Amino acid sequence: MILAKNLHKYYESLHVLKGVDLHIKKGEIVSIVGASGAGKTTLLQILGTLDLPNKQQNTVLEINGSSVLNLKDTALSKFRNQHLGFIFQFHQLLPEFTALENVCIPGFIANRNKKEVETEAKRLLTYLGLAERVDHKPSELSGGEQQRVAVARALINKPAVIFADEPSGNLDTQSAEMLHQLFFKLREEFNQTFVIVTHNEDLANMADRKLVMKDGLILE
Numbered sequence: 001m002i003l004a005k006n007l008h009k010y011y012e013s014l015h016v017l018k019g020v021d022l023h024i025k026k027g028e029i030v031s032i033v034g035a036s037g038a039g040k041t042t043l044l045q046i047l048g049t050l051d052l053p054n055k056q057q058n059t060v061l062e063i064n065g066s067s068v069l070n071l072k073d074t075a076l077s078k079f080r081n082q083h084l085g086f087i088f089q090f091h092q093l094l095p096e097f098t099a100l101e102n103v104c105i106p107g108f109i110a111n112r113n114k115k116e117v118e119t120e121a122k123r124l125l126t127y128l129g130l131a132e133r134v135d136h137k138p139s140e141l142s143g144g145e146q147q148r149v150a151v152a153r154a155l156i157n158k159p160a161v162i163f164a165d166e167p168s169g170n171l172d173t174q175s176a177e178m179l180h181q182l183f184f185k186l187r188e189e190f191n192q193t194f195v196i197v198t199h200n201e202d203l204a205n206m207a208d209r210k211l212v213m214k215d216g217l218i219l220e
């Protein structure tokens with residue numbers, strides 16, 4: 001599902017990724033842990049095609065069978081919209097839109113049928129326990145509710161892979177636990193692949209595989 005070879009990233013003279021190799025299978029839930037500044041977010045952004053590695057000979061990044069480093073802007077945006085979902089620590093919902101609208105937007109960008117997207121968005125929000133909150137704006141929702149809206153938004157186009165960076169970093173213990181259980185429930189239902197960066201020990205240990213980042217490399 002994800003195959004990465006020899007990923008390097010420099011920020012000027014700072015060598016953040018020093019040749020990361022990674023293979024993640026379909027339906028796998030992988031957690032990435034490591035000290036602050038180890039390069040976890042940098043790696044996730046590159047795996048999620050939101051940032052580019054400094055290309056070396058034999059650098060490879062294949063996601064869902066596509067060699068994404070060769071895709072140009074428009075094709076890459078399309079690929080991301082159709083195959084990848086993102087959940088961040090701060091939900092990044094659009095404040096002027098309702099929960100339902102926020103969830104629908106990636107579906108509209110994908111040029112899907114409006115009614116079909118809305119029906120699916122309502123189904124997802126209901127599944128996530130938000131049936132009564134669909135017409136509220138983010139500012140009228142609790143932190144945990146906002147994060148569940150962000151999860152629904154990440155799922156609307158049925159992505160093959162979900163990338164999450166500190167998804168529960170901003171939640172109380174109970175909301176965090178609910179969100180973690182949700183990831184496993186979603187994997188069961190949709191066989192999605194999850195790559196989750198987290199400082200949460202419980203979540204990291206629940207994963208099928210826990211990768212530890214240190215000094216720009218992964219120690220498995």
Ligand SMILES: Nc1ncnc2c1ncn2[C@@H]1O[C@H](COP(=O)(O)OP(=O)(O)OP(=O)(O)O)[C@@H](O)[C@H]1O
Nearest residue numbers: 011012014016034035036037038039040041042043
């Ligand atoms: N855009 C940037 N420009 C310059 N340096 C950066 C940039 N982004 C990150 N860095 C540096 O790269 C290193 C790795 O950062 P990264 O955000 O990947 O760490 P992290 O493992 O996610 O840490 P945390 O657990 O604190 O989120 C850090 O030293 C950081 O200061």
Ligand SMILES: [Mg+2]
Nearest residue numbers: 040041042165
């Ligand atoms: Mg980070």
